Amino acid sequence: MLACIPCLALFCLTMKNPARTLRFTPLAGAAALAAAALLGPVAALAQGAVAPTPTTLRPAVDKAYTQLMAAPQVARLLDAVKADHDRATDDLKMLTEIEAPPFKEQKRAEAFLARLKALGLTSAAIDAEGNVVGIRKGTGHGPKLVISAHLDTVFPAGTDVKVKERDGKLYAPGISDNTRGLAVLLSWLKVLNDQKIATVGDLVFVGNVGEEELGNLRGMKHLFKEHLDIDGMVALEPAPDGTVLVLGTGSHRHEVTFKGPGGHSYAAFGQVPSAIHGMGRAIAKIAEIRTPATPKTTFTVGTVGGGTSVNTIAPDARMAVDIRSDEMAPLLATEKQVLSAIDAAVAEENARWSVNTLTASTKLIGDRPGGRTAADSVIVEAAVRANTAFGRTTVLGGASTDANVPMSLGIPAIVIGGGGKTGGFHALSEWIDLTDAWKGAQTSLVTVLGLVGVQGVSEPLLEKRQKR
Ligand SMILES: [Zn+2]
Numbered sequence: 001m002l003a004c005i006p007c008l009a010l011f012c013l014t015m016k017n018p019a020r021t022l023r024f025t026p027l028a029g030a031a032a033l034a035a036a037a038l039l040g041p042v043a044a045l046a047q048g049a050v051a052p053t054p055t056t057l058r059p060a061v062d063k064a065y066t067q068l069m070a071a072p073q074v075a076r077l078l079d080a081v082k083a084d085h086d087r088a089t090d091d092l093k094m095l096t097e098i099e100a101p102p103f104k105e106q107k108r109a110e111a112f113l114a115r116l117k118a119l120g121l122t123s124a125a126i127d128a129e130g131n132v133v134g135i136r137k138g139t140g141h142g143p144k145l146v147i148s149a150h151l152d153t154v155f156p157a158g159t160d161v162k163v164k165e166r167d168g169k170l171y172a173p174g175i176s177d178n179t180r181g182l183a184v185l186l187s188w189l190k191v192l193n194d195q196k197i198a199t200v201g202d203l204v205f206v207g208n209v210g211e212e213e214l215g216n217l218r219g220m221k222h223l224f225k226e227h228l229d230i231d232g233m234v235a236l237e238p239a240p241d242g243t244v245l246v247l248g249t250g251s252h253r254h255e256v257t258f259k260g261p262g263g264h265s266y267a268a269f270g271q272v273p274s275a276i277h278g279m280g281r282a283i284a285k286i287a288e289i290r291t292p293a294t295p296k297t298t299f300t301v302g303t304v305g306g307g308t309s310v311n312t313i314a315p316d317a318r319m320a321v322d323i324r325s326d327e328m329a330p331l332l333a334t335e336k337q338v339l340s341a342i343d344a345a346v347a348e349e350n351a352r353w354s355v356n357t358l359t360a361s362t363k364l365i366g367d368r369p370g371g372r373t374a375a376d377s378v379i380v381e382a383a384v385r386a387n388t389a390f391g392r393t394t395v396l397g398g399a400s401t402d403a404n405v406p407m408s409l410g411i412p413a414i415v416i417g418g419g420g421k422t423g424g425f426h427a428l429s430e431w432i433d434l435t436d437a438w439k440g441a442q443t444s445l446v447t448v449l450g451l452v453g454v455q456g457v458s459e460p461l462l463e464k465r466q467k468r
Helices: 006-016 029-039 059-070 072-083 085-096 106-118 175-194 218-226 275-287 328-352 378-389 404-408 437-452
Strands: 132-136 144-150 164-166 169-171 202-208 232-236 243-248 250-259 297-306 316-325 359-368 395-399 413-416 421-423 431-433
Touching: 059 378, 059 437, 072 085, 072 175, 072 437, 085 106, 085 169, 085 175, 085 437, 106 132, 106 175, 106 202, 144 175, 144 218, 144 437, 175 202, 175 232, 175 421, 175 431, 175 437, 202 218, 202 437, 218 404, 232 437, 243 378, 243 404, 250 275, 250 328, 275 297, 275 316, 275 328, 275 359, 297 328, 316 328, 328 359, 378 413, 378 437
Parallel strands: 144 202, 144 232, 232 413, 243 395
Antiparallel strands: 132 202, 164 169, 169 431, 243 413, 250 316, 250 359, 297 316, 421 431
């Protein structure tokens, strides 16, 4: 049993490992309580939720899922998901044991591609960025939905990725985040083909690169640049039953380097600026920046370094600045203030000594766009209704994931779980308990089917967008 919902568990993990980048953002406790009080008991926020779960759904959403759950071919499909559990577990083990560090996902990409092809997705290929992409065509005139899981893990090359079985759980780095997602995609493909289910819309199967760390969502950025006709995205990530991520916190990170001539602390005094003093001026200005509480927007100078010795006017200093927001506009506004604080600090330090020899340069080392899928959008309502059909309660959460990219472009996107209890993300002790995990794979598949529609059963719910 989980002690707390993973949003919070992962939040704790983030606090413990600030260098790591699993980035769940539960609403601050006081703000959540205040929001809950305003909204009344029905729409009260669940713990860790970033928005109230919608309670009234569009009639079309209810109709589609009622039709799907009553259709004999869908019942057979769901049985096939259950029956495919052991084979899917073999895929999970096989893919987990192929290491996939950031920027080194190729071997796993090739293995995932080979499995997609073997299971009947002949059009699949690896794109220029390294993503595996294969389209399972619908019957026509339907929406195009990306269903994805990331290939990369946080673990460096040489990590022991052998899967070990203990106490009914499988242990291996990356097994739940996010190899399980890849295995679920393969299982969906197999059962859809075996059961000859024709969707109305197209399903774009994606195993993407660059979700973790300094990958900076490069896989998803490329995918959405290459494919301008995508109407929505459902990404799989380890998440407890019922969790639907609708918020993607954006972040920009800068490494800032201050450089001056340096000199002896006594002999050169008055003739040269100090890189450390200049940086100190910048930090003091940054510390005074005001950001909105809603959308939550944050900044911090996370690390500093520099200088030569206690009796040297520092020739160099550097710092790393992290800026985050739940929306892009305040993120960019805060970033602008940070950058102008640095410029002003350099000018002040030079003016203090009447010189022009201190400079600062900034390098963008982290770039994740942010955004939000509205709680009352069709894609969220679909997930809520599918959860209800399987007896699950929905909690709307937030995180920084692949879905940030479509969210930042205004394209409907959610992240849901693919089944199984999971834990230890980004740690060598990462595990998954696959007991009844097929139930999660069923729920998420039905969520997807409602969005694209099934020929002879239900109309697609996801709207076709204007091509970007
Ligand atoms: Zn992940």
